[in-house]
Amino acid sequence: MKKKASATFATFALLSIAYSSSASASELYTVQKGDTLSGISVKANTSVADLMKLNKLASDKIFLNQKITLPGPGIKAPAQTKPAAAPSQAKAKTYTVVKGDSLSAISVKTGVPIGDLKTLNGLKNDMIYIGQVLKLQAASTVAAKPAVPAKPAAPVKPADTAKAPVKPAQPGKAPAKPAEPVKVPPTQQEKPTVPAQPATGSLGSYVVVSGDTLGKISLQFNTTVENLKALNGLATDMIRVGQTLKVPALAETPQPASPAENSGITPAVISIGKNLIGSPYVWGGSTIEGFDCSGFIYYVYNQAGNQLVRHSAEGYYNRSYEVDKPVAGDLVFFENTYKKGISHMGIYLGDNFFLHADAVIGVTITSLDDPYYKARFESFKRFY
Numbered sequence: 001m002k003k004k005a006s007a008t009f010a011t012f013a014l015l016s017i018a019y020s021s022s023a024s025a026s027e028l029y030t031v032q033k034g035d036t037l038s039g040i041s042v043k044a045n046t047s048v049a050d051l052m053k054l055n056k057l058a059s060d061k062i063f064l065n066q067k068i069t070l071p072g073p074g075i076k077a078p079a080q081t082k083p084a085a086a087p088s089q090a091k092a093k094t095y096t097v098v099k100g101d102s103l104s105a106i107s108v109k110t111g112v113p114i115g116d117l118k119t120l121n122g123l124k125n126d127m128i129y130i131g132q133v134l135k136l137q138a139a140s141t142v143a144a145k146p147a148v149p150a151k152p153a154a155p156v157k158p159a160d161t162a163k164a165p166v167k168p169a170q171p172g173k174a175p176a177k178p179a180e181p182v183k184v185p186p187t188q189q190e191k192p193t194v195p196a197q198p199a200t201g202s203l204g205s206y207v208v209v210s211g212d213t214l215g216k217i218s219l220q221f222n223t224t225v226e227n228l229k230a231l232n233g234l235a236t237d238m239i240r241v242g243q244t245l246k247v248p249a250l251a252e253t254p255q256p257a258s259p260a261e262n263s264g265i266t267p268a269v270i271s272i273g274k275n276l277i278g279s280p281y282v283w284g285g286s287t288i289e290g291f292d293c294s295g296f297i298y299y300v301y302n303q304a305g306n307q308l309v310r311h312s313a314e315g316y317y318n319r320s321y322e323v324d325k326p327v328a329g330d331l332v333f334f335e336n337t338y339k340k341g342i343s344h345m346g347i348y349l350g351d352n353f354f355l356h357a358d359a360v361i362g363v364t365i366t367s368l369d370d371p372y373y374k375a376r377f378e379s380f381k382r383f384y
Contacts, residue, residue: 031066034236038105044070047100049275053288059303097132099275112136114226125219127267129274203231204249208239211305219267221247266329268304273347273355276300279363286310293344296357297331300347306383314342319384326380332356332368334376348380 029040037060041048048060054069062068095110103126107114117123120135128134206217214225214237221228225237231246239245273296282290286298294313301308311319317333326332332354334344346356352368366373 027070029068029070031062031064031068033064035062036060036104036237037062038102039108040068040070041100042105042108046071047098048102048105049100049288058287093135093137095134095136097128097130097134099130099278101128101130102126103128106134110136114224118224124222125267126215126225127219127271129271130277202249204247206245206247208241208243208245210241211302211307212239212241213237213268213305214239216268216305217245217247223248266327269300269306269329269347270349270355272303273300273363274365276363277355277365279357281357281359281362291357291363292359293346293357296363297345297347301383308383313345316345316383317342317381320381321384323380323382331381331383333378333381334373335378336376342378344376 029044031040037048037051037057040062041051044051050071051057051068052060054071092110095106097106103114103117103123106112106128107117110117112120114126117134117136118126120138204221206221208217214228214234218225218228228234228245228247229237276288276291276296276299279288280290281292282295283292284295285291286295288299291299294311294316297316298308298310308316313333316331320331323330326348328348328350330348332346332348333342335342337343338359344356346354346366348354349365353365354368355363355365357363358366368374368377
């Protein structure tokens with residue numbers, strides 16, 4: 001009886017400590033002009049997913065003067081702003097993408113502009129994935145300092161050093177290897193730049209529809225968020241339904257289509273889905289608190305701008321058509337898992353892999369060659 005009373009008292013003490021900690025472990029932050037959820041997450045030393053979960057947000061859209069609950073002490077200036085952090089991070093050669101990261105957030109963390117990140121890593125858009133290793137410096141930026149002649153005839157300007165001829169050794173001295181031309185760091189000479197906007201005469205227009213974001217539109221028109229903002233004089237990523245935007249002209253104007261054919265929907269579906277990897281499995285779940293297989297499809301496609309009604313795996317099976325040659329973003333269905341008939345589904349990623357909410361692991365990526373799923377594979381399909 002004495003042991004039971006001690007255990008009860010210990011449990012009560014732990015709960016009291018946990019309650020007092022949680023009561024003081026969060027603060028409110030008022031959204032300012034120009035704020036984004038990813039920007040706030042970097043300042044608060046947390047992730048977008050954690051902020052969305054803490055504030056029960058269905059998307060990463062926020063508005064001016066909105067109260068955001070922050071974990072820990074919140075955003076405090078200047079104590080939480082660490083001026084010395086950016087230079088030390090800028091010296092790093094690579095950065096590994098973690099859950100909740102975006103190119104803009106990584107740019108803030110490392111001090112490397114988004115345009116440079118995309119150029120250094122050969123990125124055509126803002127799409128990144130968890131575990132991806134990004135280069136932060138060009139190879140030439142870390143090269144050893146070249147030798148400088150002991151007595152140059154005249155000072156050489158940095159911009160001309162790459163073209164300056166090598167001077168022969170002075171008479172009477174032993175011949176030496178010619179000094180290599182001085183390499184000017186890319187920030188002064190060779191740094192690639194991304195045009196702020198396309199050339200005049202190569203523009204079109206696009207009317208914003210429900211579910212659109214600048215990231216999604218940039219993918220449709222093979223450009224970047226920064227170019228779209230420059231073209232339209234936007235100070236933030238906020239856009240509204242019915243707004244007409246200037247966009248780069250394409251050979252063919254993108255038309256609304258099924259997710260597998262829509263270049264905006266498909267990358268967004270895959271990116272949003274991958275950012276949820278590790279989320280727990282919850283029967284009937286369709287929020288970031290947890291998902292079942294059909295709830296995961298419902299959440300991801302709606303977040304990407306394809307408005308779906310919540311159905312079971314069998315319901316989605318009946319609202320899609322079969323395809324012989326699947327592409328990334330298509331659906332993959334399985335039968336006879338926990339019940340007879342269509343009972344599980346996921347998003348095809350290509351290369352024989354699919355993304356889904358597994359009943360044991362949660363949201364994860366699995367090979368179609370996995371013995372369990374291979375034996376229960378039914379078909380590839382695509383939403384009408």
